[in-house]
Amino acid sequence: QVQLQESGPGLVKPSQTLSLTCTVSGGSIRSGSYYWSWIRQPAGKGLEWIGRIYPSGSTHYNPSLESRVTISVDMSKNQFSLKLSSVAAADTAVYYCARVLNSDDGGADYWGQGTLVTVSS
Amino acid sequence: DIQMTQSPSSLSASVGDRVTITCRASQSISTYLNWYQQRPGKAPKFLIYAASRLQSGVPSRFSGSGSGTDFTLTITSLQPEDFATYYCQHSGSFSWTFGQGTKVEIK
Numbered sequence: 001q002v003q004l005q006e007s008g009p010g011l012v013k014p015s016q017t018l019s020l021t022c023t024v025s026g027g028s029i030r031s032g033s034y035y036w037s038w039i040r041q042p043a044g045k046g047l048e049w050i051g052r053i054y055p056s057g058s059t060h061y062n063p064s065l066e067s068r069v070t071i072s073v074d075m076s077k078n079q080f081s082l083k084l085s086s087v088a089a090a091d092t093a094v095y096y097c098a099r100v101l102n103s104d105d106g107g108a109d110y111w112g113q114g115t116l117v118t119v120s121s
Numbered sequence: 122d123i124q125m126t127q128s129p130s131s132l133s134a135s136v137g138d139r140v141t142i143t144c145r146a147s148q149s150i151s152t153y154l155n156w157y158q159q160r161p162g163k164a165p166k167f168l169i170y171a172a173s174r175l176q177s178g179v180p181s182r183f184s185g186s187g188s189g190t191d192f193t194l195t196i197t198s199l200q201p202e203d204f205a206t207y208y209c210q211h212s213g214s215f216s217w218t219f220g221q222g223t224k225v226e227i228k
Contacts (some may be wrong), residue, residue: 037217
């Protein structure tokens with residue numbers, strides 16, 4: 001059974017960089033059948049896609065966040081990570097990592113439980 | 122960017138009711154449309170991919186249809202565990218977009 005677990009600081013100061021890691025168990029992050037995504041959800045609001053990374057290291061980002069986002073992968077640890085720079089209160093949200101089937105109609109079939117990140121001084 | 126618009130934003134229904142949620146894309150997306158269910162405090166659950174294909178393990182009372190710009194998610198005979206928020210999501214481009222969600226509440 002594939003499991004994903006987000007980890008990282010729950011509180012980040014404004015203008016600093018938010019850093020989260022997603023640890024994948026029960027499956028290899030190297031598998032070309034899948035890619036890996038970050039999605040966030042402010043309290044009481046809808047889902048916002050942040051970006052994705054393929055096992056090759058290739059990435060795609062939400063155009064509205066692209067200038068501040070970096071997603072990377074660590075094959076040796078079976079992890080992928082999110083960095084979001086210059087954060088503000090609007091970046092306060094539950095952040096989810098997810099596995100996505102690598103096809104045009106692929107969806108996110110496994111999700112982490114989510115981790116709340118609050119941006120506040 | 123392709124925008125996804127769901128309707129209604131919320132609805133009230135009773136156990137056993139048939140429920141239909143609509144998702145409209147701002148331009149044609151063929152059948153690159155997925156549906157998710159999210160219960161309060163939980164991560165989304167993947168229900169349907171390619172507009173109409175049921176994800177493994179999802180009850181058959183859930184079904185999806187549509188292509189191009191107009192899509193529907195139907196729940197026949199609503200069960201207590203189905204009271205949740207449902208999101209559509211466009212998958213067929215470099216950038217994903219989600220609908221704003223439809224909350225299904227108990228009448």
